[in-house]
Amino acid sequence: GAVVSQHPSWVICKSGTSVKIECRSLDFQATTMFWYRQFPKQSLMLMATSNEGSKATYEQGVEKDKFLINHASLTLSTLTVTSAHPEDSSFYICSARDRGVEQFFGPGTRLTVL
Amino acid sequence: AQSVTQLDSHVSVSEGTPVLLRCNYSSSYSPSLFWYVQHPNKGLQLLLKYTSAATLVKGINGFEAEFKKSETSFHLTKPSAHMSDAAEYFCVVSASNDMRFGAGTRLTVKP
Numbered sequence A: 001g002a003v004v005s006q007h008p009s010w011v012i013c014k015s016g017t018s019v020k021i022e023c024r025s026l027d028f029q030a031t032t033m034f035w036y037r038q039f040p041k042q043s044l045m046l047m048a049t050s051n052e053g054s055k056a057t058y059e060q061g062v063e064k065d066k067f068l069i070n071h072a073s074l075t076l077s078t079l080t081v082t083s084a085h086p087e088d089s090s091f092y093i094c095s096a097r098d099r100g101v102e103q104f105f106g107p108g109t110r111l112t113v114l
Numbered sequence B: 001a002q003s004v005t006q007l008d009s010h011v012s013v014s015e016g017t018p019v020l021l022r023c024n025y026s027s028s029y030s031p032s033l034f035w036y037v038q039h040p041n042k043g044l045q046l047l048l049k050y051t052s053a054a055t056l057v058k059g060i061n062g063f064e065a066e067f068k069k070s071e072t073s074f075h076l077t078k079p080s081a082h083m084s085d086a087a088e089y090f091c092v093v094s095a096s097n098d099m100r101f102g103a104g105t106r107l108t109v110k111p
Helices: none
Strands: A006-008 A010-013 A017-023 A032-038 A044-051 A067-073 A076-081 A092-099 A107-114 B002-006 B009-015 B019-021 B021-027 B032-038 B044-050 B056-058 B064-068 B073-078 B085-097 B098-101 B105-110
Touching: A006 A092, A010 A017, A017 A032, A017 A092, A017 A107, A032 A067, A032 A076, A044 A067, A044 B098, A076 A092, A076 B105, B002 B085, B002 B098, B009 B019, B019 B105, B021 B032, B021 B085, B032 B064, B032 B073, B044 B056, B044 B064, B044 B073
Parallel strands: A010 A107, B009 B105
Antiparallel strands: A006 A017, A017 A076, A032 A044, A032 A092, A067 A076, A092 A107, B002 B021, B019 B073, B021 B073, B032 B044, B032 B085, B056 B064, B064 B073, B085 B098, B085 B105
């Protein structure tokens, strides 16, 4: 149980295009979902927290207009990187939580912007 | 506010020898503590968690950790390292809906 999937697992796009990453909780209802970014050989940095049906809360320094987060249902959250640039290349990881403390992590999405 | 410090960025052990990955935390609340493992280009897998029950926590793959409030520590141990244990390990503290990751410890296992 408690499986979280992400799609796609990797994506390559041209600079200036937008990319959408999906995060799904497969066997539980996720009241809260989290989006993290991880640069090579570094830890995870929380980008934003989203609760179903409400606006996401972004961490300081994260541009909400560039990283659009939608949490339209209890099993799906999406992260859209708008007008992507090479510096946005990173490993993006989502996690989901029901009413407990533990977060369940997705396998991650490798984004490469050319 | 809370934070977590992983005291070693890199630990190298020989196969069959004990593993010790150190973690200290700071929290204004009674925290939950986690250890996650991440293999290259993969997501995070939960090894074990402490949530105010027994202070000695046993996890998967032979790992265990002991919560020591007086030392604000939650070190991860394993009696005998296996080659497949080579990965990045993250200590995480969580309280009041806030989750903080340590910088990570890269474990190398030599044959």
